Amino acid sequence: AAGNKIQDIEPEPHYVRFPARYDSCLAVSAINDADIKYWWSEAGPEIDLAAPTGDACGGEGQWTLDVMGDYGYNPSAFDICGPDDSVVYHCPEGANDADYMCCFGGTSAAAPLVAGVVSLLLSRDSNLTRLQIHDILQQSAQRALEIDSIVNPPETDRGWGRVDAFRAVLSIVHGDVNNSGDVIDLSDLSALVSYLTGGGFVPYPSIRLADINCSGGVINLSDLSALISYLNGGPPPVKPCYKYE
Template sequence: GNKGTGVKIGIIDSGIDYLHLDLDGVYAGGEDFVENDGDPADVYGHGTHVAGTACAEDNVSGVVGVAPECALYSLRVLNDSGSGSWSNVIAALEWAVDNGIQVTNNSYGAGSDPGSTVKAAFDNSAAAGILHIAAAGNSGNSKGNNESVIYPAKYESVVAVAATNKSDTRPSWSSTGPAVELAAPGVSVLSSWNDGDSPHDPQPIFFDGDWYKEGSGTSMASPHVAGVAALVWAINPDLNNTDVRQILRDTAEDLGDPGKDNKYGWGLVSAVAAVAATGPVAPPSPAVNVALSADKTDYVRGEDTTAALTAVVTDEGGSAISGLDASAFTTTLDGANVTVTFSETATQGTYTGSLDISGLEDGTYTVETAVTDIRGVSGSGSATFTVGTALTEATTASVGSIGYATSGGKNSDRHLNVTVAVVDDLGNPVSGASVSITLSHDSGTSWNATGTAGADGTVIFSLKNAQAGCYETAVTNIVAEGLTWDGVTPANRFCK
């Protein structure tokens, strides 16, 4: 079923206990804007509770979040006492935009308007595509007739979420006003907690190997909506934040006065209705994708007699096309038919063959391979190489190889390590090269990183708690003294 796989949710709060048994598998990273480091751990507990409601894993432990396979990010703006500054919130919003966060949860706030700079930060990040969800506040009265929605929930660019109890009615403390847009459960919500202590009763309880706690407030209601937004986005990644927001409104269960009102907004958020209204995305048209590469970009006339070609063949969904024989491949060199016999390697969907280049003159050549699968669907890929005299001085840096390995966890498969080897055009390792990559998951989630090559010309990038699925690495830049990067990333793919 739909579990919000890969949708990036940023919890702007007191941090997250990313080692919690219900969160460690979905945690994808973050930033600490209080301590100004990359370790946004939670001491206060509030952020861990919020995170569990949105994304607690569907495992044998504890609770299950609304979107248990989201990509969970911790953006810590509140200190160990639960207090913070608006400047930290602004920094977190900027980070969210830069790192492709799709949904933010904002279970904090103030009754007074923090000013135009904060408003602009929310407005601009929403314009950049982020859907902001926020707690409406806990300043309501028994009659529900005061205007008490807090900031940032009160901003037009933010979805303000009120609370309901198990009877789907408003607790007296849930804030009210025209800014209320949706309602969600917010009374006695059981979720993950960081340790055995809480500044507010009831105190945490320990079961299934970790800490959990019941909490009440619009802080607990807001992440329910953030999770439903992730479910909608997971069905159709082509939707924008305005589309998702409208679906949440249109499918909410009307509570209170008919239509939108000041207590429940458009009504109680409904995961079932929102997902049903989104509907499945039309399947992609049948396709064969061919990523063709040669073992070198430059061959030496008189020395190199063959070019080793690699063709990675996938279908319209990105799955490997395996089991093809040599007759499925047709190869041309600068438009003229040539003989290359491809055979499948131990890696499904990856085929190799040798191209005879012994008779080629100096120049630049394009080799193209067309592949027809058993459905009769065809596709092609090409690679360009040069033939010339031997180099005496290196001028170019290139990616020699990209390798994958896993480590950690019970089965040594929790973390993913990507090794990129950089070589020059004489075949020597390039030490000290700065290498930048984008590591992409088949869910659409991606990570950016930069590292420096060691004496052997390799850089190892590590992705902690890598989720199951398939990964590809794109090298986005190489900077090496005296050398120019050729801009080529070899075909690569790894599934865990």
């Protein structure tokens, strides 16, 4: 979490907070549903990614588990913040289940979304290193945003872009044509042949699963040749692959 200290009124320098500012960490800023960084979210050259969250100073936020029973945050969910200490917010009417928190916000809510994407990546490839994960998250981040685009990443507000779980996982599963989650084998070859010959099989959730050579173009015989080569001891499918169209 990059931190929300920019909301403070004390005359202090604003910067990405510890430990997010360390090179070995991923620093996550907070954006709204229009992909605009919240004014209170810290910015700086250390920012790697942005993730959506609720407003740390009012409005609805992320839903999450609360302390079970009456001792958590949700029974009286409110906060007062901002320069004039005037913002108060509550859970929506009828949503006062004490076991859940309705307005988890700030960069503290944005960062766990990125952590969840990391978990998805490791569930498909437990051998990924920290540096590989950093690269995958940065290169797969969505830069064509709601109202503008990030042309020369990283930028100080949103880093490499909005974290994108689908693109991140897709980048490391090329070759798993049938999306079984298992090793790439003859069943994937059979699925690719079926797709290329109009046999009815279509790679799901994306035909990029069959883009064995990471060309980004039409799936064709060159992908079939690459998969056959791999199954006969040749080079593996190209991944991570950052071709999504």
